[in-house]
């Protein structure tokens with residue numbers, strides 16, 4: 001299998017974390033490409049030229065990080081360990097989607113900031129940062145329900161908090177007033193899968 005990724009891209013980080021958690025390093029070749037350059041290998045597998053893109057052993061592509069994570073979680077002796085069982089599956093998917101929602105919101109700010117300064121909307125950026133802040137404040141109240149054995153939801157949330165630090169450190173101090181979530185993040189960040197994939201600043 002091949003995973004097309006880039007080191008600062010958060011959805012791809014999440015997949016790399018899952019590869020390490022599942023000990024699949026020897027089964028997945030990592031290919032570092034920039035999607036904006038529209039590289040042939042990526043565009044052929046995914047005409048949207050988005051990262052992450054997985055190319056399975058049979059050559060078939062799989063896109064969208066939640067599906068890639070679930071696919072990888074079905075492999076190995078511990079199939080399904082990160083996806084949960086019964087009703088808990090939906091709690092995990094919910095937390096996963098909340099984490100992805102933070103990533104989507106921050107990514108939209110990054111895209112806005114790539115436009116010429118005269119075309120950027122400070123009100124739009126402020127609105128997006130407020131959404132992230134509101135979500136983090138809500139999660140601070142829910143952190144007691146997070147699984148002690150991190151599943152896809154918790155791993156995604158850790159990547160999302162890391163992406164706030166990478167892209168919004170001048171816009172918000174997410175730890176202020178959110179000490180429970182900050183303590184949880186400090187602990188989960190020690191996991192080798194998260195420490196190893198921390199994005200370059």
Ligand SMILES: N[C@@H](CCC(=O)N[C@@H](CS)C(=O)NCC(=O)O)C(=O)O
Nearest residue numbers: 009011035036050051052064065066
């Ligand atoms: N929902 C998708 C989002 C993937 C996505 O939007 N990736 C962005 C980067 S974070 C991308 O590759 N954009 C194209 C570009 O930057 O040119 C997923 O979860 O995989």
